[in-house]
Amino acid sequence: MKIYSKIFVIIFFVSNALCAVNLEELNLMPYPKSVNLLEGKFRVDENINLQVSKVSERLKKYSDKFLMRLANRTGIFLKNPFAAQANLTHNPNVIFEIDRIGSVKLNEDESYEILISTEKVKISANNDIGAIRAVETLNQLLQSDENGYYFPAVKIIDSPRFPWRGLMIDVSRHFIPVDVIKRNLDGMAAVKLNVLHLHLSDDQGFRVESKIFPKLTEFGSDGDFYSQDQIKEILHYANDLGIRVMPEIDVPSHTTAILTAYPELASLQLDYKIERKWGVMDPTLNPTLDETYEFLDKLFKEMSELFEDEYFHIGGDENNGNQWNANPEIQKFMKENNLQDNHPLQGYFNNRLLTILTKYEKKMVGWDEIFHPSMPTNIVIQSWRGKAALIESAKKGYQTILSNDYYIDLIQPTDFHYLNDPIPADVSLTDDQKKFILGGEATMWSEMISAETMDSRIWPRTAAIAERFWSPGNINDVENMYKRLEYISFLLEEHDLQHIKNYDRMLRRLTNNNDTESLRNLIAVIEPVKFYQRNDLREQTQQTPLTRIIDAATADAKVAREFNKLVDNYLNDNKNSTLKNEILQYLNLWKNNHSEIIEVAKKSPILLEIIPMSENLKNISEIGFEIINSISTNKKIENSQLNSFYMEIEKCKNPIAQTELMIVSGIEKLVKSLIQ
Numbered sequence: 001m002k003i004y005s006k007i008f009v010i011i012f013f014v015s016n017a018l019c020a021v022n023l024e025e026l027n028l029m030p031y032p033k034s035v036n037l038l039e040g041k042f043r044v045d046e047n048i049n050l051q052v053s054k055v056s057e058r059l060k061k062y063s064d065k066f067l068m069r070l071a072n073r074t075g076i077f078l079k080n081p082f083a084a085q086a087n088l089t090h091n092p093n094v095i096f097e098i099d100r101i102g103s104v105k106l107n108e109d110e111s112y113e114i115l116i117s118t119e120k121v122k123i124s125a126n127n128d129i130g131a132i133r134a135v136e137t138l139n140q141l142l143q144s145d146e147n148g149y150y151f152p153a154v155k156i157i158d159s160p161r162f163p164w165r166g167l168m169i170d171v172s173r174h175f176i177p178v179d180v181i182k183r184n185l186d187g188m189a190a191v192k193l194n195v196l197h198l199h200l201s202d203d204q205g206f207r208v209e210s211k212i213f214p215k216l217t218e219f220g221s222d223g224d225f226y227s228q229d230q231i232k233e234i235l236h237y238a239n240d241l242g243i244r245v246m247p248e249i250d251v252p253s254h255t256t257a258i259l260t261a262y263p264e265l266a267s268l269q270l271d272y273k274i275e276r277k278w279g280v281m282d283p284t285l286n287p288t289l290d291e292t293y294e295f296l297d298k299l300f301k302e303m304s305e306l307f308e309d310e311y312f313h314i315g316g317d318e319n320n321g322n323q324w325n326a327n328p329e330i331q332k333f334m335k336e337n338n339l340q341d342n343h344p345l346q347g348y349f350n351n352r353l354l355t356i357l358t359k360y361e362k363k364m365v366g367w368d369e370i371f372h373p374s375m376p377t378n379i380v381i382q383s384w385r386g387k388a389a390l391i392e393s394a395k396k397g398y399q400t401i402l403s404n405d406y407y408i409d410l411i412q413p414t415d416f417h418y419l420n421d422p423i424p425a426d427v428s429l430t431d432d433q434k435k436f437i438l439g440g441e442a443t444m445w446s447e448m449i450s451a452e453t454m455d456s457r458i459w460p461r462t463a464a465i466a467e468r469f470w471s472p473g474n475i476n477d478v479e480n481m482y483k484r485l486e487y488i489s490f491l492l493e494e495h496d497l498q499h500i501k502n503y504d505r506m507l508r509r510l511t512n513n514n515d516t517e518s519l520r521n522l523i524a525v526i527e528p529v530k531f532y533q534r535n536d537l538r539e540q541t542q543q544t545p546l547t548r549i550i551d552a553a554t555a556d557a558k559v560a561r562e563f564n565k566l567v568d569n570y571l572n573d574n575k576n577s578t579l580k581n582e583i584l585q586y587l588n589l590w591k592n593n594h595s596e597i598i599e600v601a602k603k604s605p606i607l608l609e610i611i612p613m614s615e616n617l618k619n620i621s622e623i624g625f626e627i628i629n630s631i632s633t634n635k636k637i638e639n640s641q642l643n644s645f646y647m648e649i650e651k652c653k654n655p656i657a658q659t660e661l662m663i664v665s666g667i668e669k670l671v672k673s674l675i676q
């Protein structure tokens with residue numbers, strides 16, 4: 001007996017230790033301020049009984065949806081699939097406790113606490129917005145073991161680092177339908193973002209119905225715009241998620257679409273048509289005409305009534321001044337008003353807009369070009385051209401938000417954005433000045449995205465940016481972020497986000513419904529070119545097909561990252577034979593992939609442009625084989641052959657079909673290891 005009980009005790013402790021969750025394993029993002037794991041597990045079963053302590057339509061809806069999400073993930077038939085409100089149920093075991101209803105406005109309290117014991121799950125928050133932020137953390141906490149699903153016992157205390165945590169979506173260059181906006185709002189709430197900035201007008205389209213100026217969408221939208229009812233639907237949807245929606249009407253430049261309807265407001269009298277290309281265009285409103293301000297007054301009034309947010313974005317970026325320089329009347333106006341150049345003229349224009357917006361009780365936001373000494377400090381500067389504007393603005397007492405280096409359209413890797421901090425540790429600002437930095441926004445410019453590809457450009461990278469905005473600055477371990485991001489990316493599919501799903505569809509289209517495996521192997525190690533290279537390489541327009549390999553490929557080619565890491569480990573770890581075999585497996589796969597992709601391309605000529613890339617992958621894999629072989633057998637490689645390797649590697653660094661081969665750096669390291 002004694003022996004048995006001892007064995008039992010040992011098994012109990014060992015199995016408990018094996019089952020116990022540790023902090024490393026929690027896939028939380030944004031990572032909370034404080035997480036303390038406790039003993040035990042709260043079992044998720046059919047008896048979940050959720051109660052919301054106070055009547056809140058927002059929290060009730062969110063809780064019901066959470067229960068459905070939980071049921072869908074676990075397959076458990078909940079006896080109580082709806083949340084009860086304010087003491088309607090006996091014995092709740094999941095309690096969401098709030099003191100008041102939150103307001104969807106800047107600086108609302110979003111803090112919360114979660115306490116999970118074996119018996120109970122309790123969320124406490126000052127208001128229902130904090131509570132729904134907590135629900136997302138709770139959702140991420142769900143684990144499973146051999147006995148089913150559970151939440152680990154834990155105490156979490158959390159609140160955001162910055163009050164302004166945004167995502168800008170450009171719905172002008174390519175129109176983005178309401179359902180795509182809605183699923184992205186869900187994604188935003190899932191990672192605790194709280195501002196959707198809609199870039200509604202640009203040279204390529206005016207996308208919101210104006211009842212006062214219906215010509216704006218009649219002439220400036222190709223029929224693709226949000227009706228006012230649809231805007232209200234989006235606002236209502238966002239409000240339920242505790243997300244503000246800030247409109248942007250970009251003036252005085254980026255206004256070709258406006259000028260298709262009202263050419264008389266232009267600085268030069270020309271025949272305006274919706275712009276189909278990308279770049280900085282000349283068309284600019286005439287800042288010297290009273291009619292310009294009368295138009296903007298009426299339009300901003302209408303939009304201020306439609307969009308309830310306190311902040312209104314007037315754009316203000318990239319005025320190249322060409323039209324102002326070419327108009328003698330404008331030049332005369334500048335002389336008469338002692339305006340030395342176009343910047344103070346834009347300052348004059350912005351001051352007049354500020355008067356209009358103030359009348360409609362709105363606070364003005366603009367891109368960093370609106371920063372001018374004539375502007376009072378009650379405007380908000382969105383810094384996109386560099387950090388200097390952000391720091392300068394904060395020093396001068398302007399509130400500011402950072403978008404520089406959060407340009408997710410440029411397809412940079414997640415860690416680049418993740419390590420970009422609105423307030424870097426070494427910044428030369430006083431604590432008081434730091435308070436002017438409200439946070440940041442990721443920007444999803446849409447020149448080269450469609451409704452089909454947008455999710456894959458936003459997610460999952462924006463989840464890591466959301467962590468930068470929410471979590472303490474010292475949570476910045478890149479490897480750990482990538483590990484968590486993979487899980488969070490999968491969880492985001494709960495909201496019908498299509499960053500993973502559409503990939504498969506695109507591959508099917510690219511192979512003309514033939515076998516996708518060889519293409520999958522290739523795309524797994526390539527990425528789209530970065531920055532604006534795609535725009536330079538071809539004459540791109542709004543009608544360019546966005547269905548090519550470059551559109552299916554994503555930032556952070558995972559397999560390439562894994563391979564390059566494997567090479568590092570192999571070289572640093574005494575040429576370990578297990579690692580060697582893993583490398584050889586990859587090289588073998590890529591070497592043999594080429595002949596298969598050639599066969600698929602015969603049936604789907606859209607793939608022909610990527611054949612040279614596939615050939616590069618094969619050639620470079622063969623080099624990898626030679627090197628590994630030389631390392632394993634101590635066989636020296638002749639200098640002439642090494643030189644030919646280097647030449648091939650250099651060749652493989654060149655983009656093909658506007659994509660880049662991401663394993664080149666790993667192979668290059670292998671070659672270099674021979675000469676060290």
Ligand code: ACM
Pocket residue numbers: 317318367384
């Ligand atoms: C911008 O990227 N033109 C704000």
